[in-house]
Amino acid sequence: MSEMIFMVEYVESEMKKVDVWKLKKYVCKVKPMDIMTGKNIIVLNKAEAQEHDIYSGYRTELKHDGKSIITIVDVSEEIVEPGEVGIFRDLTTWHKMKKGDTVEIVHMDRPESITYIKKKLDKGALNAQEIRTIVKEIMQDKLSEIETSAWIAAAYINGFTDDEIIALAEATVDSGDQLNLGKHPILDKHCIGGVAGNRTTMIVVPIITALGLYMPKTSSRSITSAAGTADTMEVLADVTFNMEELRSMVLKAKGAIVWGGGMKLAPVDDKLIRVRHPLSLDPEGMLLASILGKKKSVGAEYAIIDIPVGRGVKVPYIERGNELAKHFISVGDRLGIKIEALITDGAEPVGNGIGPALECFDVLNVLQGKGPEDLKHKSVLLAGKLLELCGKVDKGQGYGIAEKTLMSGKALAKFREIVEIQGGNPNVSGYDIKIGDHTHIVTSEVSGSIFHIDNKTMAKIARIAGSPRDKGAGVLLHRVRGDRVEVGDKLYTIFAESEAKLDFTIKAIKDLEPIEMRKMLLGSLQ
């Protein structure tokens, strides 16, 4: 309860801008503490901090060796004596502090953003400077998650104007490094996600680059899915490169498929996603700024946005998909990115494999001119649209040219070149991919036709089996929607890298229904 004496000048009115507490010098000796938390936490003696109107949860500036670091305050009555400051290992390592070093604790200026977040809560629109300030203070760790969460909630309820989205996208670009190839045109693609498998990027990039165009593709790792493109590419090659390495690879091979998180690409977005996740808050304006900011950071001029619609993905109906598509196009236009948004069927997985190695196997098969048919068709479709969008080929010619590039083996050759330049084995074939050797075949207990294969439940099963961490773990589908099956027919196989994980997965699927059979009677009321 004494922590309730909590905020004092920090949240005070705008009345007086002068922070008189700053005049007070508060000098401490460093006491290193062997804890890491990923945050800049310091521990102050409770009574001494209180004398300076600093309380648990406050942000303060820590001055050390001429540098100023924003820190989050914990307090302690015992572990830290007056005159000491406990410093977690994140900080001591990073800033080379050692026991007994003298540091100064200074009141942090009230974040300017507080006023702007309040304005947004009050349904106001922020100008570019105000958005830039919020982004800057998030990057400086001046804003807490409480404050950031309130901004996101306000954006969710009150919406963002297009000006706000543009400003946020541009500030997102500025928050990190940018790729400057000095080449044109630069092509890109993005899928808003939710579909299991669906590993089109690893097919689109080789088709596009085989035709002489630039495609420096940064991808994400899995968040809730069984595998992200970065996890899947990593089965064959390194994916962690910095911006300079990406630049030199793309100048050589025209394309690359790397992990966006490995470089300082739009880092403010990572911080926003962390706060958006617990409530799955995806304010449309933030989603657009995040996706297009990342495209802009790699210099994209033309981009295909894949918007899957259907049961269980983010966009449930085509009409909503169309609205979102128009918004992508208009905002992209203002950012200097020409966009075509495709509404695709996202109700079921695309491809047979779910999990890094299994998805990689699908990709190599498609590049070798084989199936799975749905993955091949979708990838060629995306590549073709991209070729038309950037004016490389005439309207109506894209699909054919993309398909020819794929079936001729040129895309495969290009893919091998990219794998090699990223440190992998260029001669890899599907048979070299290590799949988990503990397997369990799930068969149908009824006869009927398959009504639905659930993306999320399949992803969950693959994750329980160990994916994406165990690259060889996952699910291989033997059936697609609409198939007729009899009792005992194979539905899917679970792969795991250990017997224990396989056993656990077998136990877990008893509570899940990844494949629904068609039923006539859906319910009954009396």
Place this chain on the structure above:
Amino acid sequence: MSEMIFMVEYVESEMKKVDVWKLKKYVCKVKPMDIMTGKNIIVLNKAEAQEHDIYSGYRTELKHDGKSIITIVDVSEEIVEPGEVGIFRDLTTWHKMKKGDTVEIVHMDRPESITYIKKKLDKGALNAQEIRTIVKEIMQDKLSEIETSAWIAAAYINGFTDDEIIALAEATVDSGDQLNLGKHPILDKHCIGGVAGNRTTMIVVPIITALGLYMPKTSSRSITSAAGTADTMEVLADVTFNMEELRSMVLKAKGAIVWGGGMKLAPVDDKLIRVRHPLSLDPEGMLLASILGKKKSVGAEYAIIDIPVGRGVKVPYIERGNELAKHFISVGDRLGIKIEALITDGAEPVGNGIGPALECFDVLNVLQGKGPEDLKHKSVLLAGKLLELCGKVDKGQGYGIAEKTLMSGKALAKFREIVEIQGGNPNVSGYDIKIGDHTHIVTSEVSGSIFHIDNKTMAKIARIAGSPRDKGAGVLLHRVRGDRVEVGDKLYTIFAESEAKLDFTIKAIKDLEPIEMRKMLLGSLQ
């Protein structure tokens, strides 16, 4: 960035309620860590946690010795080995864990509240059961500050229905202990705050109780002000009592003036205030539920709500004060509390002293039949209205009867009785109060009339001088608004308990303008 693989099933769809991860047993040995943070933090080995789909920032259940504790996860690559769980001292102390104890880490159920907070963000109204669940999960620490902040932002933007306010007030009452005196009527008062000095409670309670009515007053400590009622009462007596002690004191003396934070009174409110503070978010519905929930917790049947209006306090205009007043009355009615809301002049401090001892000195002077006139008048007014509200005296008689009770010395006698029962010296007089003996008199540098004395700036000066922690520190005003002063006339005196603090305050006031003189020219444009 690897922390971005962050939420997985936690925020997943409602699709499947079964949390299959729960089936996995995750047994660790306790490794105590000598850190206190006031939160239930555990540190897991990063790779091992990830195998169980647990990431930094997650909430998990920790099972130990038959008990289940909700904890917040930090991860570490080095300090904690696989098979270990680092446990901060808050938890080891409280739950008697020691090195090597075996505990189980279990996935926490997805908080039910996530769905309800989402509903509120989508402009829905929550029912009583949903509000109760949110309050319950906040109390269990199942909800993080990110989630709570989003709820508060949603309440701020979308508002609360009266049903929601009632439900929140009732859930607030249920979150803590309740006072059950078995006596009637129970009277109460509350000021929504912002006015420096203004220590009416310590005069109203003795007047009311001297007339034979019950007034078990719980008060707060200072948050941004120089002193709360609890800080001021503490100059003379103890204020930290549990509910049972409060009950027995009130049964004897009819009244008491204690610190609400000393007992488990509406504890969910403390957690909400912590999250509301950084942005000063006071959604009206939460304000009402908070204030009236606390009144309800002590069994109040009649209450005066003091709503100061004016420059720099929460309510700037009378019209807004009237709206708020009506809302207090209607919600109070539904909670079974008869309310009269008074709109008062809050633009300037009430009383001469600002700081615990100086305010206490004012209170004793008023109880002894002396000034300050404004504090005396306001206290008598509040007491008189309360007497009329509960039907103890006829309309129009309250002020006179309250004044008579004060001037006759009966209120003083009652106050001494309350001081004694709370462990203080009943024979205390103003001269016994220890005021800081380092003083500095601030004189006017101009001649003119005083236009404004600023509550917040005066509170700031008192706090810089050491109040409320140094009870003798503060400011004594020599002038009121409208007074004519000449160059060199005394304006106010600063009191501090050390020369260093006094010097610092003198330096600090150079940047502040606590007293504004009347000016004709307010600005000039060219």
